[in-house]
Amino acid sequence: MLVVVAYDVSLADKNGVRRLRRVAKKCEAYGQRVQNSVFECYLDYDNYVKLKVELLALIDQKVDSLKFYQLGKNYANKIETFGAKQVFDLHKDTLIF
Amino acid sequence: MLVVVAYDVSLADKNGVRRLRRVAKKCEAYGQRVQNSVFECYLDYDNYVKLKVELLALIDQKVDSLKFYQLGKNYANKIETFGAKQVFDLHKDTLIF
Numbered sequence: 001m002l003v004v005v006a007y008d009v010s011l012a013d014k015n016g017v018r019r020l021r022r023v024a025k026k027c028e029a030y031g032q033r034v035q036n037s038v039f040e041c042y043l044d045y046d047n048y049v050k051l052k053v054e055l056l057a058l059i060d061q062k063v064d065s066l067k068f069y070q071l072g073k074n075y076a077n078k079i080e081t082f083g084a085k086q087v088f089d090l091h092k093d094t095l096i097f
Numbered sequence: 098m099l100v101v102v103a104y105d106v107s108l109a110d111k112n113g114v115r116r117l118r119r120v121a122k123k124c125e126a127y128g129q130r131v132q133n134s135v136f137e138c139y140l141d142y143d144n145y146v147k148l149k150v151e152l153l154a155l156i157d158q159k160v161d162s163l164k165f166y167q168l169g170k171n172y173a174n175k176i177e178t179f180g181a182k183q184v185f186d187l188h189k190d191t192l193i194f
């Protein structure tokens with residue numbers, strides 16, 4: 001199934017940048033980055049649970065936000081994409097201040 | 098049906114900030130902001146088309162990115178949310194540099 005992962009990591013505290021990098025890197029291991037903080041991951045249920053557990057261990061739930069949208073197997077007609085197709089350099093993250 | 102709208106507006110050119118504000122304001126008129134640049138909009142098909150047309154008129158498709166994810170009517174069990182529930186001030190957007 002396709003799972004869309006969207007996150008907002010707060011950079012208000014000193015560990016924010018590190019959390020952001022780790023969250024992005026973790027998502028990169030499971031799927032394709034499509035926007036600054038949005039990934040599309042094609043996963044079976046076990047890997048979905050695994051990704052969730054691993055991401056939850058990385059974020060600070062008091063200040064960061066994590067969303068998972070499950071689009072199922074027949075997702076092609078549920079997604080519309082417009083505009084530039086960003087190519088992201090994981091190691092040169094765009095930092096949100 | 099529930100539509101998730103995710104956008105990345107480039108701030109590399111001088112009109113980027115204005116585009117970002119306008120896109121956010123337009124989404125705000127149709128739904129609920131859940132993350133920096135992610136909105137959840139409950140729409141009938143006509144309003145979905147309307148929102149798409151209006152957003153496409155606001156972005157620069159050469160540099161900005163716009164994604165629509167359709168979760169249908171029975172979306173409650175397709176969404177998982179963790180962490181802080183941000184409250185956003187539309188007029189004090191977080192600018193991505």
